[in-house]
Amino acid sequence: MKIAVVTALEAGVEKAYAINSINMAQGFAKLGHDVRLITFAPRDGHLTDAELWQKYDIRQPIKWIQLQRKFRKDLISVDRTFALMSLYQLLRWRPDFIYARNYIAPIVAARWGFPTVSESHAHTDNRTPPFLKMIEGIQQHVQFRYIITISDVLRDNFQSLGVPKDKILVLPTGVDVDRFTRPNALPSSPYTTDKPNVAYVGHLYDYKGIPTILDVAKLCPDINFHLIGGLERDINATRQRIDERGLSNVILHGYKPQVDVPNYLWHADGLLLPPSLDHPSARWTSPVKLGEYLASGTPVIATRIPALEDWLTDEQVIFVKPDSAEDMAQALRSLLSETETNQGRVTAGLALAQEFSYRRRAQIILEKCGF
Numbered sequence: 001m002k003i004a005v006v007t008a009l010e011a012g013v014e015k016a017y018a019i020n021s022i023n024m025a026q027g028f029a030k031l032g033h034d035v036r037l038i039t040f041a042p043r044d045g046h047l048t049d050a051e052l053w054q055k056y057d058i059r060q061p062i063k064w065i066q067l068q069r070k071f072r073k074d075l076i077s078v079d080r081t082f083a084l085m086s087l088y089q090l091l092r093w094r095p096d097f098i099y100a101r102n103y104i105a106p107i108v109a110a111r112w113g114f115p116t117v118s119e120s121h122a123h124t125d126n127r128t129p130p131f132l133k134m135i136e137g138i139q140q141h142v143q144f145r146y147i148i149t150i151s152d153v154l155r156d157n158f159q160s161l162g163v164p165k166d167k168i169l170v171l172p173t174g175v176d177v178d179r180f181t182r183p184n185a186l187p188s189s190p191y192t193t194d195k196p197n198v199a200y201v202g203h204l205y206d207y208k209g210i211p212t213i214l215d216v217a218k219l220c221p222d223i224n225f226h227l228i229g230g231l232e233r234d235i236n237a238t239r240q241r242i243d244e245r246g247l248s249n250v251i252l253h254g255y256k257p258q259v260d261v262p263n264y265l266w267h268a269d270g271l272l273l274p275p276s277l278d279h280p281s282a283r284w285t286s287p288v289k290l291g292e293y294l295a296s297g298t299p300v301i302a303t304r305i306p307a308l309e310d311w312l313t314d315e316q317v318i319f320v321k322p323d324s325a326e327d328m329a330q331a332l333r334s335l336l337s338e339t340e341t342n343q344g345r346v347t348a349g350l351a352l353a354q355e356f357s358y359r360r361r362a363q364i365i366l367e368k369c370g371f
Contacts, residue, residue, distance in 0.1 A: 011047055012042050026062065027358030027363075037063070039064070040066065040082065042066075086105055087105075090114060099118075107133065117146040117365060122157075124280070150284065151283070151307055186267065198271065220329050225249060228253045235254055239252060265298050270300070270301060271296070271301070273308070275307075276323050295353035303323070316352055318335060
């Protein structure tokens, strides 16, 4: 099949939705399909396919089509501009199927007769005009087959807005299993300490559980806590909190390219997935790091929030009370001492990661659409 992945990301960015879209393109390609990825070009010029393949660690042949931003008076939104520009490419190539990570592009594509799905993780309070236009579009166009989302809570919100239940598909966020699977011979460790090392990868927002990690670090001075990722302003704010608490066992590594992240997971003794319960997303989040953690083969401690319980059980992770440093500290000490129990969870986690793989995700979407 010829499959187009259409998303208004800017080629070269490494935001979560961009990584997901690119990995979905790889998922379709791993099934043997001819895949083209349609995005905006960087503002300072096109990147070559080779540069993009290296940046995103793309291992399957994908042709990248980069659209130059062109705004005219009659095109008032970025979504509409992108949709109409991408339509030209679709009409030239005539794909058999379209996966969109955009609000307007799937409407335009379906209107022209292309079998189309759109993925949306829009929060339950999203009522922006482009989002509502997508809701209207899936009700009007037969070829707009599905909206794909990541939780039953978001599915119920789509239904409340009028999307038929049989046109919503709930799937967890995917994982590039090949990239995160532990190799037989590990690269050199990024950690330079004899203490046990635990790691967290992701943004340094409070609702991601960063305050809890810092409190756990205070309770466990004999363990090093490595935080990988974060925007510069959040890194600076977290550094200030570390200094205020007098912590010497929290290391901020800052942003790391996606291709470097697996090594931080492989060499850690444990991984932390500590979202706070005190945030609306606790009901629907499906973190990118979830599948990556499971695929790495390193034991995971996760907070027992509703969204994670949708996909995980005690068989794969050590669940702890959300926002409880004491509970997480106790679980961490157990993790570091219970090797045999950990191995059982790791094995179960590896099996679940295979179910979360982008290849499997792409296969499910195509089968649901009758391909």
